[in-house]
Amino acid sequence: MPELPEVETIRRDLEPLVVGRRITAIDVDPGTLGLLAGGLPIEALQHALIGRTITGAGRRGKYLLFALDDGRTFVVHLRMTGRLVWRPSDAPPEPYERARIGLDGGHDLRWGDLRKFGTWRIVDDPAEAVGKLGPEPIDDAFTFRAFRAALAGRTAPIKAVLLDQRRMSGLGNIYVDEALFEARIRPDTPAADVSPAAARRLWAAARSVLERGIENRGASFKDYVDGQGQPGQQHMHVQVFRRHGKPCYTCGATIVRTVVGGRGTHYCPHCQRRARQRSQPRGA
DNA sequence: CGTTACCTGAAA
DNA sequence: TTTCAGGTAACG
Numbered sequence: 001m002p003e004l005p006e007v008e009t010i011r012r013d014l015e016p017l018v019v020g021r022r023i024t025a026i027d028v029d030p031g032t033l034g035l036l037a038g039g040l041p042i043e044a045l046q047h048a049l050i051g052r053t054i055t056g057a058g059r060r061g062k063y064l065l066f067a068l069d070d071g072r073t074f075v076v077h078l079r080m081t082g083r084l085v086w087r088p089s090d091a092p093p094e095p096y097e098r099a100r101i102g103l104d105g106g107h108d109l110r111w112g113d114l115r116k117f118g119t120w121r122i123v124d125d126p127a128e129a130v131g132k133l134g135p136e137p138i139d140d141a142f143t144f145r146a147f148r149a150a151l152a153g154r155t156a157p158i159k160a161v162l163l164d165q166r167r168m169s170g171l172g173n174i175y176v177d178e179a180l181f182e183a184r185i186r187p188d189t190p191a192a193d194v195s196p197a198a199a200r201r202l203w204a205a206a207r208s209v210l211e212r213g214i215e216n217r218g219a220s221f222k223d224y225v226d227g228q229g230q231p232g233q234q235h236m237h238v239q240v241f242r243r244h245g246k247p248c249y250t251c252g253a254t255i256v257r258t259v260v261g262g263r264g265t266h267y268c269p270h271c272q273r274r275a276r277q278r279s280q281p282r283g284a
Numbered sequence: 285c286g287t288t289a290c291c292t293g294a295a296a
Numbered sequence: 297t298t299t300c301a302g303g304t305a306a307c308g
Contacts, residue, residue: 002303003302003303006302035290035291062302062303072308077303078302078303079290079300079302079303079304080291080301080302080303080304081291081292081301081302083295096292096293112289113291114292115290115291115292115293115301116290116291116292117290117291117303117304118303119304132289155285156285156286158305160285160286163303163304165304172302172303173301173302174302175302218302219302220302221301221302222294222301222302223301223302224302241302261286262286262288263303264300264301269293
């Protein structure tokens with residue numbers, strides 16, 4: 001469920017709560033362990049984490065990176081339905097709670113994950129987990145030039161390119177649909193056909209939708225909650241995502257749903273224009 | 285490149 | 297009953 005704004009909101013919530021805390025216990029539902037930790041036995045997980053003090057809470061793309069006092073990094077990905085919530089040790093279980101990370105001081109982190117797609121890894125170097133990710137769209141280093149380079153020569157739909165975490169990291173299905181609406185580009189436009197002017201709008205839109213998502217503490221369509229278990233607000237501000245059948249706030253046309261890059265895709269057929277036709281392929 | 289699989293529901 | 301789901305990795 002979580003994209004960059006949701007993961008960043010959780011990171012900001014948890015940082016002041018967990019940094020300086022020592023891990024005292026690790027409990028994982030046996031039916032989840034194999035999927036969560038990639039076959040790592042519970043004893044290995046406990047050995048790596050118990051007794052460690054958390055020294056930092058970072059993020060790269062959609063990954064949470066908890067620095068440990070032995071120099072290693074505890075890497076968490078929430079995938080579709082993962083949640084990581086700070087609770088008093090005696091609080092009732094989270095929905096679909098699958099694991100607990102006990103901390104000193106009377107609180108723990110609760111791991112809930114309906115679909116069990118989430119992952120935990122412990123690595124010596126964070127690059128082992130996040131080294132292949134493309135640049136952060138909200139970073140100053142992500143210039144228009146860098147954005148154009150990511151699109152260059154790609155025949156795949158622009159939406160698929162934006163979702164490819166190796167090109168740029170952090171955008172997911174909600175924010176891609178919203179950015180394409182803001183840039184007035186149809187999601188199925190081949191990336192190489194996006195004009196320079198449209199690309200510039202899209203570059204700016206990608207950054208602004210992510211930043212607004214963070215300001216609104218993430219989008220809670222279904223499962224997402226922040227680091228204290230509270231929903232975000234961003235789902236109240238979407239223009240197209242899951243609004244198919246409803247009128248566009250800008251022009252009144254009916255928002256439609258299609259599938260692009262294997263993902264449900266929402267756009268306004270009036271506001272979002274197809275790119276100029278590509279030059280005709282030769283032959284045939 | 286697009287499609288399928290992973291898992292467990294909730295919604296149409 | 298069927299489809300769909302904030303993601304990614306493994307297919308062909």
